[in-house]
Amino acid sequence: MMGFQEQPQNSLFRFGVNLDKRVRSNHPLRKVDQLIDFHFVYDEVKSFYGHNGNESVPPPVILKLMLLLIFYNVRSERELMETLPERMDWLWFLGYEIDSTIPNHSVLSKARKKWDVDVFQSFFERIVLQCVQAGLVDGSKIFVDSSLVDANASNNSVIDTKGLKHQLHRNYKKLEARLEDNNESVDVSRSYEKKNNRYISSTDPDAAIVNRGKPKLSYQVHRAVDGRCEVITATDATPGDINEAHLMMPLLEKHHTTTGMQAETVVADSKYGTIDNFLACHDQGVQAHIPDLLKVAHKRAAQRGKFNEEQFQYDAATDTYLCPAETRLKPKTLHALRQSRDYAAPKKICAACHLREQCTSNKSGRTVKRHLRQSELDAMREKSRSAKSERDIKTRQHLMERSFARATRYGFDQARWRGLWKIKIQEYLTCAIQNIQTLIKCGSKPKKSVAVKIATIREALTRVTSNVITALNGALRRITPYSGLFFQRA
Ligand code: SF4
Secondary structure (H helix, E strand, C coil): CCCCCCCCCCCCCCCCCHHHCCCCCCCCHHHHHCCCCCCHHHHHHHHCCCCCCCCCCCCHHHHHHHHHHHHCCCCCCCHHHHHHHHHHHHHHHHHHCCCCCCCHHHHHHHHHHHHHHHHHHHHHHHHHHHHHCCHHHHHHEEEEEEEEECCCCCCHHHHEEEHHHHHHHCCCCHHHHHHHHHHHHHCCCCCCCCCCCCCEEECCCCCEEEEEEEEEEEEEEEEEEECCCCEEEEEEECCCCCCHHHHHHHHHHHHHHCCCCCEEEEEEEEHHHCCCHHHHHHHCCCCCCCCHHHHHHHHHHHHHHCCEEEEEEHCCHHHHHHHCCEEEEEEEEEEECCCEEEEECCHHHHHHCHHHHCCCCCCCEEEEEEEECCCHHHHHHHHHCHHHHHHHHHHHHHHHHHHHHHHHHCCCCEEEEEHHHHHHHHHHHHHHHHHHHHHHHCCCCCCHHHHHHHHHHHHHHHHHHHHHHHHHHHHHHHCCCCHEEEEECC
């Protein structure tokens, strides 16, 4: 007989709803709960709370709410709070009961403002440390790259601060005052200056216009990823128009602080192959596996049918260059800012040279630039062309693409909030989640604990064997006291 569903009627009382039994044993949040200790946040934020007044939502709950927001890529905090009573797994994760009071969505924005970036940075660093302890970080080789993040502001909000139209607008003064306020409050946490200060967004002044095919208001996130299990060991966010090459050494430094390990090799793409980066790596004893920007310059010179600088031989004894027409180029102007010196042949000789067409179109003759630390630079560049370096550069491409592709699942490429410090929070949370996923996937059975178990079993077996041998020898002594025979361990 077919059964018919009765008209549902709300029960007055419910008993025995145990959320712990309702959440499946292999639920991802169960693993997160087992692995991560959120109670550290009490100590981190205690200075932000007073001793009297209304009781706040417990800080670990706030941190878990923020994690849920990114983990499930929920569109807004309001939507998160509205969905919360319908999700038993989320309620269980937060330590709530089925009929617990749900906090107002504004607790999250208030907490972010109160706690600032440091708490989230500390959370990220703790996860990295946990990965290190689980043996998931090698630490000796890091891969570096950056990616653009779309700002949470429309292109229509961009104004030309020098344009007359905006100066004449009756609301312009109001807007300018607001931007000044914003800049003052933001500058404290922002250590990067935008390159383009003329065109700014009135809704998100920290974002910068980046033109990669289509002009867009953007931020940029920078990451250092360890090669062993692809754990993100260092990260940062900047306005979109910052040159990523300037972030390589700070990321290396952060990697060292977070993991306690000194990277021996840094692998990056050609955008990072600047003179400053090569020399900084040389000074710190770090191998730079980076495609050389000079190669690109040589390729261009070849396309134009001109000699490149490698075709000019340097003679250290006379401090001169020998050009393909065997003329000596002598040291001329010193550029203190660029730390380089120009070498040039006499103007008249160049003008009469039969190779002039292939060498220069400059009326004053050919000039070759030499850095003051050229020999160190050449040594670093030579190493960056090795087979090992080329292998690493190929690996980097897939590894970094993977890291950013996985982050797309958590909405890293679209800013949730406005202001650089909030983008940093978003990035720290995204990276923390990616590392937690790695910890769940690779670190649930840490090698250390397996090794400890094997050692314990071996120790127990040794003890059992020794006891058996002692017992056998005792019995032998009793049977043949003067035989001199005894058992011993093989
Ligand atoms: S143009 Fe001047 S620098 Fe170039 S090959 Fe001739 S002499 Fe040498």
